Amino acid sequence: AQSVSQHNHHVILSEAASLELGCNYSYGGTVNLFWYVQYPGQHLQLLLKYFSGDPLVKGIKGFEAEFIKSKFSFNLRKPSVQWSDTAEYFCAVNVNTGFQKLVFGTGTRLLVSP
Amino acid sequence: NAGVTQTPKFQVLKTGQSMTLQCAQDMNHEYMSWYRQDPGMGLRLIHYSVGAGITDQGEVPNGYNVSRSTTEDFPLRLLSAAPSQTSVYFCASSYDFGGEETQYFGPGTRLLVL
Numbered sequence: 001a002q003s004v005s006q007h008n009h010h011v012i013l014s015e016a017a018s019l020e021l022g023c024n025y026s027y028g029g030t031v032n033l034f035w036y037v038q039y040p041g042q043h044l045q046l047l048l049k050y051f052s053g054d055p056l057v058k059g060i061k062g063f064e065a066e067f068i069k070s071k072f073s074f075n076l077r078k079p080s081v082q083w084s085d086t087a088e089y090f091c092a093v094n095v096n097t098g099f100q101k102l103v104f105g106t107g108t109r110l111l112v113s114p
Numbered sequence: 115n116a117g118v119t120q121t122p123k124f125q126v127l128k129t130g131q132s133m134t135l136q137c138a139q140d141m142n143h144e145y146m147s148w149y150r151q152d153p154g155m156g157l158r159l160i161h162y163s164v165g166a167g168i169t170d171q172g173e174v175p176n177g178y179n180v181s182r183s184t185t186e187d188f189p190l191r192l193l194s195a196a197p198s199q200t201s202v203y204f205c206a207s208s209y210d211f212g213g214e215e216t217q218y219f220g221p222g223t224r225l226l227v228l
Contacts, residue, residue, distance in 0.1 A: 004156075036219075043204065044157075044219040051214050090156060099145050099164050100208065100215050101172065104156035 002027045004093050006105035013081050013112050021076040021108050023065075023091035032094040033074040034102070035065055039087045047089075050074065061085070083114045115140050118207050118220035126226045127195040135190040135223050137205030145208045146188040147172070147217070148180065150201040157204065163188055195227045 005024045013019060025031065035047040048059025055067040065076045074091060089108045094100040121136045139146065147162035149172075159172030163182040177199060179191040188207075192199060202224050208217040 009154075032215075043221045046216055046218075049214070049216065092157075094215075098210075099147075099162060100217060101159055101162070102149075102157070102217065104149075104158070106154055106156045 002093060002095050002103045004091055004103050004105035006089075006091055006108050008108045009106070011108055011110045013110070015083055015112055015114055016080050017112075019076070019078040019081045019085070019110070021089055021091075021110070023074045023076065023105060024072050025074070025091075025093045025103075026072065027093065027095050029095060032100065033065075033067060034092040034094075035059065035063070035074075035076050036090045036092060036104075037087045038090065038107075044090065047076070081110075081112050083112050086110060086112045117141065118205055118218055120203075120205050120220040120223050122223060123221070124224045124226075126228065127192075128228055129196060131195050133192050133195065135192075135203055135205075135225075137188045137190065137220060138186050139188075139205075139207040139218075139220075140186065141207060141209075141218070142185060143207035143209045143218075144185070145210075145215070145217075146182065147206045147208075148178070148188070148190045149204045149206065150174065150199075151204060151222075152201050160190065160203075192225075195225075197227045199225065200227045201225060 033050040036044040091105040092102040118139045148160040149157040161180040163169045205220040206217040
């Protein structure tokens with residue numbers, strides 16, 4: 001079965017620090033990759049997605065992610081975080097054709113201190 | 115558009131009680147799904163539907179029933195609630211646009227089973 005690993009469970013950063021959250025998946029075939037964010041008390045929102053093409057994907061709010069097929073990774077980055085980026089971040093993978101059956105990682109809680 | 119709506123927001127049940135979590139979307143999406151979110155486990159797919167009258171099981175379907183009589187609605191039924199079903203439940207809807215599908219999540223229902 002496919003699995004998604006997010007190795008950082010909790011991350012604490014100061015404002016303006018750079019962010020990189022790791023995401024690795026276990027599947028050797030074609031994948032669709034996603035990063036979702038959940039702000040406190042809110043529902044999941046899509047940050048960015050990769051289906052094909054340029055492996056460097058830019059999303060909303062200054063986030064980007066790089067798909068490295070050889071490393072089975074899709075790490076999320078942001079050059080300079082803000083207090084408003086405090087949230088939980090989920091990496092997800094779909095390997096299904098047709099309807100997406102998303103497999104989520106366990107999430108990373110990011111706390112940005114002002 | 116209201117997007118994906120869920121009711122109720124909070125619910126407390128006693129073991130053995132039954133209830134229905136409501137989910138509706140006004141985006142005319144063909145796909146709908148239910149996930150549960152548990153601490154340290156990310157989101158897991160319970161059931162999904164690829165169209166009215168068509169449903170299928172996800173990763174953790176036991177103890178739950180679904181039906182899809184209309185495009186808009188996708189209720190989740192707990193037949194006999196158990197403490198292990200204490201969780202946050204998210205409904206999502208999506209459509210396939212040119213081979214790319216993006217899931218939109220509702221605000222969630224927090225369920226406590228005593």
